[in-house]
Amino acid sequence: MDIQSILLGFLMRNSMTGYDLKKAFSISFAFFSGLSYGSIYPALRKMEKNGLITKQVEIQDGAPNRKVYTITETGRTEFLNSLKSPLSPEQPKSTFLMRLFFFGHLSPQDRKSVAQKHLGAIKQMQAQLQSVQPQVAAHADRFQYLCYEFGLRSLSDLARNLSQVIDALEEEPNVQNQFEKIQT
Amino acid sequence: MDIQSILLGFLMRNSMTGYDLKKAFSISFAFFSGLSYGSIYPALRKMEKNGLITKQVEIQDGAPNRKVYTITETGRTEFLNSLKSPLSPEQPKSTFLMRLFFFGHLSPQDRKSVAQKHLGAIKQMQAQLQSVQPQVAAHADRFQYLCYEFGLRSLSDLARNLSQVIDALEEEPNVQNQFEKIQT
DNA sequence: TCGATCATGTAATTGGTTACATGATTGC
DNA sequence: GCAATCATGTAACCAATTACATGATCGA
Numbered sequence: 001m002d003i004q005s006i007l008l009g010f011l012m013r014n015s016m017t018g019y020d021l022k023k024a025f026s027i028s029f030a031f032f033s034g035l036s037y038g039s040i041y042p043a044l045r046k047m048e049k050n051g052l053i054t055k056q057v058e059i060q061d062g063a064p065n066r067k068v069y070t071i072t073e074t075g076r077t078e079f080l081n082s083l084k085s086p087l088s089p090e091q092p093k094s095t096f097l098m099r100l101f102f103f104g105h106l107s108p109q110d111r112k113s114v115a116q117k118h119l120g121a122i123k124q125m126q127a128q129l130q131s132v133q134p135q136v137a138a139h140a141d142r143f144q145y146l147c148y149e150f151g152l153r154s155l156s157d158l159a160r161n162l163s164q165v166i167d168a169l170e171e172e173p174n175v176q177n178q179f180e181k182i183q184t
Numbered sequence: 185m186d187i188q189s190i191l192l193g194f195l196m197r198n199s200m201t202g203y204d205l206k207k208a209f210s211i212s213f214a215f216f217s218g219l220s221y222g223s224i225y226p227a228l229r230k231m232e233k234n235g236l237i238t239k240q241v242e243i244q245d246g247a248p249n250r251k252v253y254t255i256t257e258t259g260r261t262e263f264l265n266s267l268k269s270p271l272s273p274e275q276p277k278s279t280f281l282m283r284l285f286f287f288g289h290l291s292p293q294d295r296k297s298v299a300q301k302h303l304g305a306i307k308q309m310q311a312q313l314q315s316v317q318p319q320v321a322a323h324a325d326r327f328q329y330l331c332y333e334f335g336l337r338s339l340s341d342l343a344r345n346l347s348q349v350i351d352a353l354e355e356e357p358n359v360q361n362q363f364e365k366i367q368t
Numbered sequence: 369t370c371g372a373t374c375a376t377g378t379a380a381t382t383g384g385t386t387a388c389a390t391g392a393t394t395g396c
Numbered sequence: 397g398c399a400a401t402c403a404t405g406t407a408a409c410c411a412a413t414t415a416c417a418t419g420a421t422c423g424a
Contacts, residue, residue: 001282003411009286019375029285032277039412041377062420064376083283083290087302089309090279092338093216095271098185100334101213102193103327106267118271125273142357143287146349150284153348154276157341164337165330173326187383203403223384225405246392248404374421382413387406394401 001082003035003043004052008071008079011053015070018044028144031129031151044069052078094158100165111169119162126155185266187219187227188236192255192263195237199254202228212328215313215335228253236262278342284349295353303346310339 010016010024018040025035044067047053052075058066071079096118103111129152136148194200194208202224209219228251231237236259242250255263280302287295313336320332 001279006282009289012286012289017375018377019373032275032281036413037375037377038379038414060375060420063374064418066375080289083286084294084298087279087283087298087305089305090342091216092335092342094334094338095185095274097216097331097334098190099267099271100327100331102196102267103330104325105193105196105264110268114268114271121271121273141288143284146287146352147281147284150278150281150345150349151276153345154278154341157338157345158274158276161334161337161341165334168330201403202405203401220385221403221405222386222407244392244403247402248390250403370424372422372424375419377417379416380414383411385408385410387408389406390404392402394399396397396399 003039004047005079005082006033006035007040007043007047008052008075008082011069011071012076012079015056015068017066017068019066028139047075051075096162108169112166115162115166115169119159119166122155122159122162126152126159129155187223188231189263189266190217190219191224191227191231192236192259192266195253195255196260196263199240199252201250201252203250212323231259235259280346292353296350299346299350299353303343303350306339306343306346310336310343313339 006025006029007021010021016024018037021044022035022037022040025033044053048055048069051072053069053071056068056070058068060066096115099114103114106114129148133148136145140148190209190213191205194205200208202221205228206219206221206224209217228237232239232253235256237253237255240252240254242252244250280299283298287298290298313332317332320329324332
């Protein structure tokens, strides 16, 4: 989903300034995307030029004038089409996967350490996401709450998947271990 | 993992040309990353300048001269450090998640259709990945095979997770359904 | 008085992709 | 005779980030 569709999506509900938009998805969208002013303002300008949104300027004293953007009918149609358009296939491009690929170059201890640290980080994210449950429940609509649950499940799936890798690492084809097995 | 570390990782085993490198990860790395010449050649040049690799030129007749790159001791150290460096936290930035966030703007039928099509695409990827199992088993080392299994599990986790969303969509708070429930 | 909030925007940089340019050799 | 493989590279472009620039007002 490109920046344009995301901005349109938020503007479907309310007219907003670029500043408001940034805040809006810093709150509810933070988990999957973080957009900066450097991409928002140019995008808004382009969308206005293309007739997807209109601008009303509110003159202000101290601060720069507020530019409130409102979605047009064209914009609404465009957004709804983009929502129904085929999803690009998602690649499981995990940062961990690339490391694992080269794990043969690390010592068994280093492998375990890297993997375990990563698992720790994931569990921390999980805990953090769980802790915001009340806020999400209070503000999200039904589908946004499904998003939240989907995200939580993704994280626990990832944790489980990683744990299985760690288990496999433990079963190191290790001379010492084999010896011990015979001994006991 | 940046392009530099990936290239170094492949050069750890063999000296190679840019062309070889592209082939190497078109085969084994395809699942998580696709790099183009437009990024490989400049990267190699930069790495040579930084002393991570050295170049031997093999004069050729027809084709452009082969430039075989070999990793240096500095390069090896750099690579091993990057392998042990902390992993950047991975965001579950799913293309589907962003759609779901705005599902309130679609009709129940459109929602189900979008979600189900996506599930279909994922199952297809799964089948395709399963079908290359023999080739992977033949060429991958132990850790690369763990990668493969990790990837497969990620896909089935994703499929299961999506199915749960679809189930939740079925339980549409729908007047018709409620009426039917009372009737039966 | 100091930091946060409101509010806009640009410039430099990053990290890539795609398309273009060249051209011999080998196998079908 | 035509496509694929070998082999290099550049130029244009894209989508985004980060840092910079400006400046008032309000609450602790």
